Amino acid sequence: MSKYWSDVVHKLTPYVPGEQPKLDNLVKLNTNENPYGPSPRVIAALKLEAADTLRLYPDPNSDALKESIANTYKLNAIQVFVGNGSDEVLAHVFQALLKHSRPLLFPDITYSFYPVYCSLYDIEYQTIPLAEDFTINIDDYDQPNGGIIFPNPNAPTGIPLALTEIEKLLKKNTQSVVVIDEAYVDFGTESAVSLINTYPNLLVTHTLSKARSLAGLRVGYALGSPALIEALTRVKDSFNSYPIDRFASAGAIAAMQDTAYFEATCSKVIETREALVKELTNLGFEVLPSGANFIFAKHKVKDGAELVAKLREKSIIVRHFKSPSRIASYIRITIGTDEQSKLLINALYGLL
Numbered sequence: 287m288s289k290y291w292s293d294v295v296h297k298l299t300p301y302v303p304g305e306q307p308k309l310d311n312l313v314k315l316n317t318n319e320n321p322y323g324p325s326p327r328v329i330a331a332l333k334l335e336a337a338d339t340l341r342l343y344p345d346p347n348s349d350a351l352k353e354s355i356a357n358t359y360k361l362n363a364i365q366v367f368v369g370n371g372s373d374e375v376l377a378h379v380f381q382a383l384l385k386h387s388r389p390l391l392f393p394d395i396t397y398s399f400y401p402v403y404c405s406l407y408d409i410e411y412q413t414i415p416l417a418e419d420f421t422i423n424i425d426d427y428d429q430p431n432g433g434i435i436f437p438n439p440n441a442p443t444g445i446p447l448a449l450t451e452i453e454k455l456l457k458k459n460t461q462s463v464v465v466i467d468e469a470y471v472d473f474g475t476e477s478a479v480s481l482i483n484t485y486p487n488l489l490v491t492h493t494l495s496k497a498r499s500l501a502g503l504r505v506g507y508a509l510g511s512p513a514l515i516e517a518l519t520r521v522k523d524s525f526n527s528y529p530i531d532r533f534a535s536a537g538a539i540a541a542m543q544d545t546a547y548f549e550a551t552c553s554k555v556i557e558t559r560e561a562l563v564k565e566l567t568n569l570g571f572e573v574l575p576s577g578a579n580f581i582f583a584k585h586k587v588k589d590g591a592e593l594v595a596k597l598r599e600k601s602i603i604v605r606h607f608k609s610p611s612r613i614a615s616y617i618r619i620t621i622g623t624d625e626q627s628k629l630l631i632n633a634l635y636g637l638l
């Protein structure tokens with residue numbers, strides 16, 4: 287606390303990211319990073335970028351990157367917005383498209399950054415409880431609102447929502463923007479990108495941090511109608527002209543172009559996830575259905591917080607959420623390599 291702080295700062299409760307411990311031999315399954323490195327083409331592109339041209343500013347509009355993202359999804363570059371990680375893209379989305387006189391709606395159990403943006407930008411919001419089985423029921427969102435946002439698959443549950451349900455929601459909710467945060471969509475969830483040309487109120491956000499193995503490069507993007515993209519650009523150009531530096535642009539373009547590598551690593555993560563679900567089920571865990579690169583699971587008898595602490599003693603880090611109480615018994619496990627799964631399962635055998 288300081289008398290020099292603005293009122294806004296006094297009222298903030300910042301988001302707390304998963305920890306990045308600096309320990310050797312850690313089995314790090316806590317922040318949903320990809321266990322595989324980025325495509326070798328990304329590394330080659332980054333090396334080329336380490337050149338004299340770094341004295342020049344990057345392209346403020348990131349045209350080449352937008353073009354390569356547009357090509358990937360058969361969209362037009364004016365339907366693409368890029369930012370420094372999808373967290374920055376989301377921050378602009380909240381300010382540009384979700385701040386209205388009616389409350390923004392999102393699930394009670396979801397990405398915990400959403401309420402943080404609301405407090406930063408003074409956005410009124412209302413949380414909608416997930417159903418008993420932790421699924422999103424779109425009928426619950428059938429009420430006046432200033433916007434709707436949720437991840438698909440949801441976080442931290444990992445549960446995917448069918449595209450038919452999202453389309454129903456878009457049809458009903460034409461007076462405000464529906465944002466689908468598809469940070470984890472490439473691990474087996476249907477994407478809503480195919481609906482963008484039909485619904486001008488749909489915005490989809492993606493990140494290169496997960497399926498493209500580039501959490502360290504900080505690139506995310508939004509896809510939607512040109513009017514929605516223009517709103518984001520207006521905010522961005524009132525905030526930071528150059529959120530995508532030369533390395534981020536070169537690396538992200540190479541990642542978007544290497545479809546074969548992307549598909550192979552996503553398939554491998556999905557395969558490891560399915561094997562891990564079987565093992566955990568045998569150990570007495572109840573695992574929620576996952577369309578993500580993580581799973582949310584609780585043990586029949588062992589408490590979640592206790593398991594997390596015990597695993598930590600064995601240098602295995604997974605994530606636990608104390609609140610709300612409905613999820614306190616669960617642990618969230620990022621899918622790593624098969625070797626990391628084996629270490630986790632062996633440790634759990636010892637503990638249970």
Ligand SMILES: Cc1ncc(COP(=O)(O)O)c(C=O)c1O
Pocket residue numbers: 317318370371372373374397437441467469492493494495501505506
């Ligand atoms: C649901 C969801 N959306 C967005 C993000 C942000 O990802 P990034 O800022 O790395 O693009 C995360 C990160 O964990 C997430 O879980």
